[in-house]
Amino acid sequence: MKRIIYAGNQRMIRPNSPCDSKYQIIRTVAFPAGRYPFSRLWSPFGCLSAWKPTFKRYDMVHAFNSIPYINRPFVVSFERILPLMSVSSDRPLAKFFYERLRDRLARNNCYRIIALSDWAKQRFLEQHRDWNESDRISPKIVTVHPSFPIRVESPKRYDRTQPLQCMFIGRHFARKGGIVALRVAKKALELNLPLHLHVVSQLKLGRGVPTDFPDRDRYKNDLQLLDLENVTFYGIVGNSKVFELLTQSHFQIMATLNDTYGFSIIEGFTTATPAITTNISALPEFVKDGETGYLIEVDRTPQNTWKNPFYGRESKDEYWNFIDGVYDRLAENVLERLKTFWEDDNCSETYERLSTGALERAKTHHDEQKTSRFYDRMYDEAMSS
Numbered sequence: 001m002k003r004i005i006y007a008g009n010q011r012m013i014r015p016n017s018p019c020d021s022k023y024q025i026i027r028t029v030a031f032p033a034g035r036y037p038f039s040r041l042w043s044p045f046g047c048l049s050a051w052k053p054t055f056k057r058y059d060m061v062h063a064f065n066s067i068p069y070i071n072r073p074f075v076v077s078f079e080r081i082l083p084l085m086s087v088s089s090d091r092p093l094a095k096f097f098y099e100r101l102r103d104r105l106a107r108n109n110c111y112r113i114i115a116l117s118d119w120a121k122q123r124f125l126e127q128h129r130d131w132n133e134s135d136r137i138s139p140k141i142v143t144v145h146p147s148f149p150i151r152v153e154s155p156k157r158y159d160r161t162q163p164l165q166c167m168f169i170g171r172h173f174a175r176k177g178g179i180v181a182l183r184v185a186k187k188a189l190e191l192n193l194p195l196h197l198h199v200v201s202q203l204k205l206g207r208g209v210p211t212d213f214p215d216r217d218r219y220k221n222d223l224q225l226l227d228l229e230n231v232t233f234y235g236i237v238g239n240s241k242v243f244e245l246l247t248q249s250h251f252q253i254m255a256t257l258n259d260t261y262g263f264s265i266i267e268g269f270t271t272a273t274p275a276i277t278t279n280i281s282a283l284p285e286f287v288k289d290g291e292t293g294y295l296i297e298v299d300r301t302p303q304n305t306w307k308n309p310f311y312g313r314e315s316k317d318e319y320w321n322f323i324d325g326v327y328d329r330l331a332e333n334v335l336e337r338l339k340t341f342w343e344d345d346n347c348s349e350t351y352e353r354l355s356t357g358a359l360e361r362a363k364t365h366h367d368e369q370k371t372s373r374f375y376d377r378m379y380d381e382a383m384s385s
Contacts, residue, residue: 003057004379007049008064015146015263016077016116017062018372023379026056044097047083060383067101073382075112076105077144079120079260081127082113105140106133111382113141116261117282119304126303145286146263147371150362151243151270155355158250158348163194163230164338167249167273169242169264170256174205174212174219174327177255177278182225183331184253188338189230195338197253198245199226199233211257211308213320222327246271250351251338255296255330257306259283265293269362274354276334280306286365292357294337296330 003024006013013027028051049061049068060073065084068074076082083102087095105113115121121143128134158164166184170176178201188195203223206216213219226233234241246252252268252275261282265275269286274293277283281304289295299307310319341347 008066012064018375077114119282147368158351180255272359
């Protein structure tokens with residue numbers, strides 16, 4: 001039996017590989033903190049696929065957010081750009097390394113370049129639009145969305161006499177929209193609206209997290225909202241508890257300001273749970289407003305990311321005033337969508353339509369059984385080409 005090594009970003013592997021392959025999969029042991037040791041000396045080395053040495057023979061590599069430097073067949077899955085680094089004229093060594101890695105994608109042993117979304121595919125094409133090998137790599141690019149087990153067979157229903165159960169999931173609390181979700185719960189309580197928020201999070205925020213204000217103390221008042229009577233905080237829980245809560249929830253709220261995909265939204269879809277999220281990155285590809293959930297608009301860059309006028313200056317006091325206002329506006333917009341939903345005489349029918357749309361999206365684009373068959377066919381072709 002032929003063997004395939006999985007290498008690179010460990011977080012990506014599970015939803016972007018076959019759940020049951022006919023090949024023998026070698027799941028490599030990542031380096032500490034998931035980083036190639038030399039990347040601590042020079043960050044571009046993190047773009048190179050590397051794993052702790054194994055004496056097992058392998059026939060090809062499936063890499064994730066990194067590029068292997070091998071002669072065997074390989075495919076690469078990526079979620080934003082590839083190679084995952086920026087270059088400039090004043091960094092000639094980084095530029096040289098970037099170009100050597102990129103050249104690996106044009107070689108014959110690179111069989112497929114797998115974008116997790118059409119947004120990622122478009123960003124990749126823009127990234128390499130001036131490369132003289134772009135015509136050679138374009139036919140290799142394919143979009144394959146992340147996949148998970150389908151956990152329910154039928155959509156949910158909503159009884160408007162009961163509180164609306166909403167859920168937030170996210171290790172990075174502020175970046176993913178946890179602050180917004182808490183403010184929604186607070187506003188709902190003040191207006192006597194029937195909403196209960198369930199929060200699963202490590203509550204990581206502040207310094208080192210994209211879009212966050214670096215001083216965690218500024219979030220103190222928001223974190224106190226975890227004690228509201230209409231909020232239940234679970235901390236970090238296992239997957240079984242997460243899916244139990246998703247199954248019991250009516251909406252997942254993820255008003256994120258920085259995300260490439262949002263795997264938890266798809267996991268929610270597999271339980272027929274629609275989502276309320278922002279219109280950035282790949283999210284509008286699967287959260288269709290009024291069909292699988294609701295989209296909240298934010299200002300966007302030409303790359304469809306959140307437009308942050310303080311980018312690179314997030315430590316300034318002015319940034320806290322700005323981001324605090326952004327959180328509040330998003331909370332108002334989310335609550336406005338929910339109020340419109342509640343005030344609809346046919347909200348039960350509306351909800352069933354949203355739940356049906358979420359589940360159908362999971363079945364048509366994110367079913368791990370269908371995706372597994374695709375990956376095995378791709379591995380067949382890569383090793384026989």
